[in-house]
Amino acid sequence: xxxxxxxxxxxxxxxxxxxxxxxxxxxxxxxxxxxxxxxxxxxxxxxxxxxxxxxxxxxxxxxxxxxxxxxxxxxxxxxxxxxxxxxxxxxxxxxxxxxxxxxxxxxxxxxxxxxxxxxxxxxxxxxxxxxxxxxxx
Amino acid sequence: xxxxxxxxxxxxxxxxxxxxxxxxxxxxxxxxxxxxxxxxxxxxxxxxxxxxxxxxxxxxxxxxxxxxxxxxxxxxxxxxxxxxxxxxxxxxxxxxxxxxxxxxxxxxxxxxxxxxxxxxxx
Numbered sequence: 001x002x003x004x005x006x007x008x009x010x011x012x013x014x015x016x017x018x019x020x021x022x023x024x025x026x027x028x029x030x031x032x033x034x035x036x037x038x039x040x041x042x043x044x045x046x047x048x049x050x051x052x053x054x055x056x057x058x059x060x061x062x063x064x065x066x067x068x069x070x071x072x073x074x075x076x077x078x079x080x081x082x083x084x085x086x087x088x089x090x091x092x093x094x095x096x097x098x099x100x101x102x103x104x105x106x107x108x109x110x111x112x113x114x115x116x117x118x119x120x121x122x123x124x125x126x127x128x129x130x131x132x133x134x135x136x137x
Numbered sequence: 138x139x140x141x142x143x144x145x146x147x148x149x150x151x152x153x154x155x156x157x158x159x160x161x162x163x164x165x166x167x168x169x170x171x172x173x174x175x176x177x178x179x180x181x182x183x184x185x186x187x188x189x190x191x192x193x194x195x196x197x198x199x200x201x202x203x204x205x206x207x208x209x210x211x212x213x214x215x216x217x218x219x220x221x222x223x224x225x226x227x228x229x230x231x232x233x234x235x236x237x238x239x240x241x242x243x244x245x246x247x248x249x250x251x252x253x254x255x256x257x258x259x
Contacts, residue, residue: 016154037209037210038207038209039197039205039207039208039209039210039211040205040206040207040208041200041203041204041205041206042203042204042206043200043202043203043204048200048203050197052173052174052210052237053173053237054171054172054173054236054237054238055169055171055235055236055237055238056236057236078158079158079160079167079169080160080162081160081161081162081167082160082161082162083158083159083160083161084159084160084161084166085157085158085159086158087156087157087158088156088157088158088169088171089156112236114173114174114175114176114234114236114237115171115172115173115174115175115236115237115238116173116174116197116237
């Protein structure tokens with residue numbers, strides 16, 4: 001049974017891959033060399049961490065906050081049967097994100113949509129910049 | 138060729154060929170494709186004769202008033218096509234999208250299923 005006519009080492013695809021990796025769009029600042037890829041943004045009061053983890057339920061992802069770092073852990077399972085092609089990564093993964101600001105541990109919020117994990121970490125009150133009004137005399 | 142990545146100059150979105158698993162089981166073939174950020178509405182599956190083409194667009198919610206510290210992924214397009222053989226029952230191909238993974242089930246046509254042949258003792 002042939003479902004996939006390409007050779008095992010699909011050279012054109014490999015080349016495309018290589019060029020995709022080398023000339024990444026300028027919006028993406030870092031190359032992905034760790035799994036899972038993360039995006040980190042912040043505003044005055046929150047830190048937002050997004051991560052691409054397709055095919056994993058939120059219950060199977062372990063999110064821990066300790067010592068100012070966020071740890072995302074999980075396991076990607078694979079199906080059974082005879083594989084014609086396997087490109088999706090499987091197995092245990094872990095990614096650590098260092099947070100250099102004090103955070104409010106009680107109000108951390110995580111949700112998952114379309115394979116994207118979103119973690120919102122509120123900064124602790126003392127880390128939020130505040131305007132101090134100066135009275136002129 | 139499984140994945141001819143065609144580059145269009147007019148389009149600014151980066152285009153990727155999604156990671157794919159193809160597994161054969163007793164009843165048919167399961168294709169899993171990692172397409173994080175793709176909602177069901179942004180997915181197009183076309184079957185033309187022997188070619189099954191999958192196109193999708195991943196849109197991440199834009200956030201206003203935030204500064205991006207570190208970015209490793211962004212909006213993109215996914216594109217990949219497969220050639221399927223006559224063994225597949227085209228009428229009953231099923232597709233579902235769950236947690237950013239497209240799962241397609243291509244059942245084997247009745248005539249292609251392995252069958253035990255009874256031997257009659259004569």
